Amino acid sequence: MKTKRFLVIAVMIGMAMSVNAQEASESKYGADSVACVTNLSIYGEAYKQWESNKFAPESISMEMVKAWREVFLNCPRASQLIYTRGEKIMDYFIRTNPKDKDAYIDTICMMMDNRAKYFPVDPKTGGSQVANIMGRKGLLIYTYNKNRYEEAYNVLKDAVAMDPSQLQGAYIDAYFKATIDMVNNDKAEKMTVINVYQELSEVLDNNIGALAETEAELVAAKEDAEASGDADAVSGFDKQIEKNEKNININKGVKSNLDNLFQPYASCEDLIKVFSAKMKETPDDVVLLKRITTILDKKDCTDSKLFLDAAVRLNELEPSPEASYSLGVKFFKDRKWSDAATFFEQATKTDNNDRKYRAYRNLGMCYENMGSLSRARDIYRRAAQVDPTNGEPYLLIAMLYAGSAKQFSGEIESKAVFWAAVDKCLKAKAIDPSCADKANGLIRAYTAAFPSMETIFFNDYSEGQSFNVGGWIGETTTIRAKK
Incomplete structure (x- = not known):
């Protein structure tokens, strides 16, 4: 009986909303401020009690839900807590009454719409929070009922269009999953997955x-x-x-x-097939050309004729750092280092940090392949400045150092490059745990090339002593013996 009464309350919100929303006063506490404040107090205290009991099902209060409903309907401007706490209440109903979840999901949607209407501004930042609210609405729809993927997809699509910077990771994840559901159920073409x-x-x-x-x-x-x-x-x-x-x-x-x-949509064969048809239809569509070059680059499908055609056409229609990057990739694949470097240099002027980072990284590789190691290191350092949380540039510098061992003569000098290389590997994994496996592999290889304790001793050095690596490296490191 209690569950049914809760359900009636949730459904009644939908029935009463169209009438009571119009009657609600423009003031914060509605037309009847005394009743609003009273209900705020009743549901607020009861909610805190429920919260203190870790939202245990047996401690939820019918009086709390009734009071919350009155506040929601009659003084929706009173507080944002009406909506954040309302989410928790509806979550309880959905978990305990799964067969009636759609009614509660509808109530959540109504709550989100009201929150966006009455609290469009984020009190912390002073900026709009509507996209964030709508993103959460889409997430909750998809989380509670994956069969409502089309509704979630449309809500999340609109949220991205409003302001993508407001979208949290969970919203983005739900949007892409809902997009895949749309394609798998023949409600959108495969290109939609690629675009999204x-x-x-x-x-x-x-x-x-x-x-x-x-x-x-x-x-x-x-x-x-x-x-x-x-x-x-x-x-x-x-x-x-x-x-x-x-x-x-x-x-x-x-x-x-x-x-x-x-990944299932990302084989080069599939991408080229889909993109080729699209490019044939609209060969001068700059947005499409950017999409083709960006995704084919990410998925390492740059050996295709389609990539070259799109890159060249994009550069003709709209010369830009992005177009230059695509041409740089093509010349890089063809081992035309100087030509590739020219285009990657132009590509570093992009405002897109991810593309800027990759442009610098690839530019450094061009100089490395041309034998200009010092210049390559300078470029890798620029890449590290663009993305300070990425350990890859330090691993690239480490490999530069280790690869130049033959340039140095002397038992210690030729081994010192490996100390400097290990230093860079240690820094790489310290700032970027995702590269730890690769860094550790390089460290094992380089420490095996350290000089023995005897070699260090007979050259009048001692372990732990500072050592300046000369030549183009010009860095101070610490002497270490092979274990």
């Missing part, structure tokens, strides 16, 4: 790029605080850096999941 994949990849790349810039600013501010001896400020920056790094890893995790979900 690129769109969301760009959102995540921009998020990661913005967070990387924030990280660099925080690290610089922390260094200033350390120099001035402000311990409290240093502690504060450490917490901000930790939070920022957590957000970077979340975005990278979502991006990795997106790549995995896209």
